[in-house]
Amino acid sequence: MGGFWIYGEWGENGFHPVVYELISVARRLAPKLAEKVTVVVLGTDDLREAARELFRYGVEKVLLFIHPELSYFRDDLYAEILAAAIKERDPSVFLFGATAEGQALAPRVAGLLGLGLTAHCIAFEVDDEARLIQIRPSFGENVMAKIVSKTRPQMATVRPGVFPKAEPQASGEGEPEEIRLSEVPKSVLRRRAVYPVPRKESPLSEAKVVVAGGRGLLTKENFEKLHELAKLLSGAVGATRPVCHLGWISEEHMIGVSGETVAPRLYIGFGISGALQHTVGMEGSEVVVAVNTDPEATLMQRADIAVVGDATRILPLLIRRIREIKEGRDGAS
Numbered sequence: 001m002g003g004f005w006i007y008g009e010w011g012e013n014g015f016h017p018v019v020y021e022l023i024s025v026a027r028r029l030a031p032k033l034a035e036k037v038t039v040v041v042l043g044t045d046d047l048r049e050a051a052r053e054l055f056r057y058g059v060e061k062v063l064l065f066i067h068p069e070l071s072y073f074r075d076d077l078y079a080e081i082l083a084a085a086i087k088e089r090d091p092s093v094f095l096f097g098a099t100a101e102g103q104a105l106a107p108r109v110a111g112l113l114g115l116g117l118t119a120h121c122i123a124f125e126v127d128d129e130a131r132l133i134q135i136r137p138s139f140g141e142n143v144m145a146k147i148v149s150k151t152r153p154q155m156a157t158v159r160p161g162v163f164p165k166a167e168p169q170a171s172g173e174g175e176p177e178e179i180r181l182s183e184v185p186k187s188v189l190r191r192r193a194v195y196p197v198p199r200k201e202s203p204l205s206e207a208k209v210v211v212a213g214g215r216g217l218l219t220k221e222n223f224e225k226l227h228e229l230a231k232l233l234s235g236a237v238g239a240t241r242p243v244c245h246l247g248w249i250s251e252e253h254m255i256g257v258s259g260e261t262v263a264p265r266l267y268i269g270f271g272i273s274g275a276l277q278h279t280v281g282m283e284g285s286e287v288v289v290a291v292n293t294d295p296e297a298t299l300m301q302r303a304d305i306a307v308v309g310d311a312t313r314i315l316p317l318l319i320r321r322i323r324e325i326k327e328g329r330d331g332a333s
């Protein structure tokens with residue numbers, strides 16, 4: 001069996017967080033396909049230690065392709081090497097994070113080998129015939145499509161932030177299989193300079209508390225109170241697409257297929273209907289609270305705590321109550 005492959009995207013800070021998410025997917029599904037969880041890494045000798053670390057996360061095999069020309073990502077070069085590796089080793093599945101790098105690389109590999117590729121998956125299943133069912137929103141993001149590739153390996157890119165990250169285990173050691181390439185195909189790309197994008201201080205996708213608002217908050221003034229609540233709860237503000245388009249908040253706060261994926265411990269949605277395009281971006285939330293005048297709204301049905309009421313009134317009340325509690329505590333200490 002050729003393995004359940006994951007593309008081991010790495011950067012200056014080690015492996016990309018999505019790699020650990022893909023490992024958790026692979027650990028759940030690979031046994032059903034009787035395959036080994038395998039991470040494929042392209043780079044230089046410097047990566048050996050980081051590659052070894054992957055075994056602690058339940059990875060069963062690491063293929064480390066080494067050549068000085070692989071010291072930074074170039075999609076044409078990397079794709080050629082991966083395509084050759086697939087031909088030689090015949091994996092049954094190959095998953096990539098739907099990052100900028102994964103989205104550049106996976107289609108090139110699929111194109112070189114004439115393989116099917118499902119983009120931006122948010123769920124997977126294995127059916128009775130041991131086929132990988134790749135699930136993603138489709139048709140204007142209105143339905144969840146279940147896709148099975150006719151080609152092998154079954155290839156997909158996976159939306160970052162949807163799956164939990166694999167945790168390191170108490171045991172788990174191994175040696176990467178090093179493949180030292182004597183020569184590599186020529187790339188037409190050369191890196192001239194790197195301009196790092198400054199990291200936002202508290203990115204929505206990593207917030208432990210998200211307070212999100214939708215059209216039910218009725219006005220920009222009401223919506224802006226969410227910032228106060230977020231501050232009190234040390235959280236971040238999220239939004240639905242319509243309110244971003246209304247100009248109540250910038251688009252970087254949008255949650256859903258067209259925006260960020262969040263997986264906080266607590267998500268509170270004020271005046272949000274719960275359209276699929278929004279909920280695919282927050283369904284990894286641990287506890288969901290919804291406030292809506294309509295008890296039948298989809299988000300209310302999905303919520304752990306559903307509050308039927310006017311969000312424009314409940315939001316300021318909640319802020320006042322939390323502030324009172326906090327001030328009470330401060331006064332007592």
Ligand SMILES: Cc1cc2nc3c(=O)[nH]c(=O)nc-3n(C[C@H](O)[C@H](O)[C@H](O)COP(=O)(O)OP(=O)(O)OC[C@H]3O[C@@H](n4cnc5c(N)ncnc54)[C@H](O)[C@@H]3O)c2cc1C
Nearest residue numbers: 214215216240241256257258271272273277278292293311
């Ligand atoms: C291709 C495509 C991509 C999309 N991508 C995204 C995306 O990434 N993210 C996203 O969010 N949307 C996206 N959308 C839009 C999505 O389909 C929904 O239209 C949107 O999520 C609905 O936003 P909403 O809940 O704010 O508004 P509505 O659907 O209008 O819901 C408002 C809710 O507020 C409730 N309400 C009204 N008044 C009050 C009140 N006073 N107090 C409490 N509740 C009240 C109503 O009962 C209702 O449930 C996309 C759509 C398409 C076609």
